[in-house]
Amino acid sequence: MQVSIALNGATSEHEVEPRLLLVHYLRDVAGLTGTNVGCDTSSCGACTVLLDGMSVKSCTVLAVQADGRAVTTIEGLATNGELHPMQAAFREHHGLQCGFCTPGMVLAAVSLAAEGGAGDEAAVREGLEGNLCRCTGYQNIVAAVLDGANGNGVRS
Amino acid sequence: MITAPFDYVRADSVDHAVQLLGTHGEDAKLLAGGHSLLPLMKLRLATPSVLIDVGRLAELSYVRDGGDHVAIGALTSHHDVATSDMVATDVPLLRRVAGQIGDPQVRHLGTIGGSVVHGDPASDMPAAMLALRATFVTVGPGGQREHSVDGFFTGFLETAIGADEVLTEIRVPKVPMAGWSFQKFQRRAQDWAVVGVACVRNDTVGIGLVNMGSTSLRATAVEDALGSGASIADAAALADEGTEPVDDLNASPEYRRHLAHVLVRRALEEASR
Numbered sequence: 001m002q003v004s005i006a007l008n009g010a011t012s013e014h015e016v017e018p019r020l021l022l023v024h025y026l027r028d029v030a031g032l033t034g035t036n037v038g039c040d041t042s043s044c045g046a047c048t049v050l051l052d053g054m055s056v057k058s059c060t061v062l063a064v065q066a067d068g069r070a071v072t073t074i075e076g077l078a079t080n081g082e083l084h085p086m087q088a089a090f091r092e093h094h095g096l097q098c099g100f101c102t103p104g105m106v107l108a109a110v111s112l113a114a115e116g117g118a119g120d121e122a123a124v125r126e127g128l129e130g131n132l133c134r135c136t137g138y139q140n141i142v143a144a145v146l147d148g149a150n151g152n153g154v155r156s
Numbered sequence: 157m158i159t160a161p162f163d164y165v166r167a168d169s170v171d172h173a174v175q176l177l178g179t180h181g182e183d184a185k186l187l188a189g190g191h192s193l194l195p196l197m198k199l200r201l202a203t204p205s206v207l208i209d210v211g212r213l214a215e216l217s218y219v220r221d222g223g224d225h226v227a228i229g230a231l232t233s234h235h236d237v238a239t240s241d242m243v244a245t246d247v248p249l250l251r252r253v254a255g256q257i258g259d260p261q262v263r264h265l266g267t268i269g270g271s272v273v274h275g276d277p278a279s280d281m282p283a284a285m286l287a288l289r290a291t292f293v294t295v296g297p298g299g300q301r302e303h304s305v306d307g308f309f310t311g312f313l314e315t316a317i318g319a320d321e322v323l324t325e326i327r328v329p330k331v332p333m334a335g336w337s338f339q340k341f342q343r344r345a346q347d348w349a350v351v352g353v354a355c356v357r358n359d360t361v362g363i364g365l366v367n368m369g370s371t372s373l374r375a376t377a378v379e380d381a382l383g384s385g386a387s388i389a390d391a392a393a394l395a396d397e398g399t400e401p402v403d404d405l406n407a408s409p410e411y412r413r414h415l416a417h418v419l420v421r422r423a424l425e426e427a428s429r
Contacts, residue, residue, distance in 0.1 A: 048261055056261050060194050060195060061265065062164075062194070064209070065187075065209065108261065130262065
């Protein structure tokens with residue numbers, strides 16, 4: 001089936017099998033390998049992307065479900081070489097150790113902040129319950145999200 | 157993990173979905189948010205030959221005032237249920253249950269109707285529907301039907317909905333002044349409940365049990381005992397009556413029965429404050 005996805009602001013059109021998962025579309029068809037496959041069971045959040053602005057786990061979405069919709073991956077957050085405020089906050093606070101969970105963490109945080117759910121530490125910790133960091137580096141991740149969410153984490 | 161191959165068709169209306177179900181027969185499955193179905197398909201525990209995608213039917217995503225009930229479109233996401241002001245005011249238990257399903261990403265795509273028709277006894281939403289005495293509206297070739305929640309969950313992953321019917325609306329009686337509680341015992345934040353209890357109490361009481369048998373169950377013995385004037389402690393001791401909890405990696409049947417007693421007591425205490 002032909003899909004047309006607004007991928008990081010550009011139209012991405014490909015013929016795909018209906019069973020192709022969005023995460024495999026992103027990595028193997030579109031060549032955007034910033035989105036990681038972790039658990040592959042919608043638990044760990046490493047594959048989190050934005051679908052029409054909302055965080056989703058792309059290992060549990062079919063590419064055909066994204067047809068005609070907007071998908072943002074970690075590659076699409078920066079503009080003109082300038083990091084998104086949430087990315088900048090993760091760098092500033094060193095909100096990562098190995099970095100595997102980071103793309104998913106950043107995108108989950110962008111979605112959380114846009115929904116107004118990143119107001120305090122408890123809200124951020126609960127709001128990131130769908131993203132696992134096996135380095136247990138949560139302290140700096142939470143600090144980064146609180147900072148990056150100032151201004152709702154959305155570019156003005 | 158890759159699902160088995162299937163054909164994919166998109167429904168552009170409820171009637172179209174019903175027609176497609178008729179065309180493709182029992183091997184077809186409806187795809188809403190996909191957050192129960194796709195994991196099963198990835199494990200190849202489900203191998204439908206055709207997926208009929210109803211996920212884009214925006215007309216089935218709403219929360220409306222139905223007078224004595226809140227009317228919720230079957231494709232309303234858990235996120236939208238959990239953030240609805242009307243749900244918060246009129247059915248606060250439902251807000252709590254919807255707001256702790258999975259995680260934010262799951263709640264963005266998972267739908268209330270999908271949860272209901274999936275009929276998983278380990279799922280929280282069906283037990284909440286029992287506690288709240290919800291009514292389900294389906295549409296099929298013969299027109300519209302209403303189903304009481306009692307009798308709707310007929311077996312493991314089975315409901316009274318026909319193979320050619322589409323769930324369109326969930327009607328939840330308003331209980332703005334009722335006490336309520338949702339008790340979920342789990343090992344980790346995202347886990348399914350080992351046992352869960354949804355409870356609403358006003359002049360009557362409604363109690364739904366999670367993971368105490370092959371279907372979501374009403375704690376009928378507890379409800380009846382309270383109706384006859386029993387104390388919370390005495391009524392809660394009947395929480396496992398009529399249940400057949402499974403033995404799995406998380407708990408033995410005996411432990412689940414114990415949890416049911418404790419959690420029903422806690423739920424009734426919280427709902428009676």
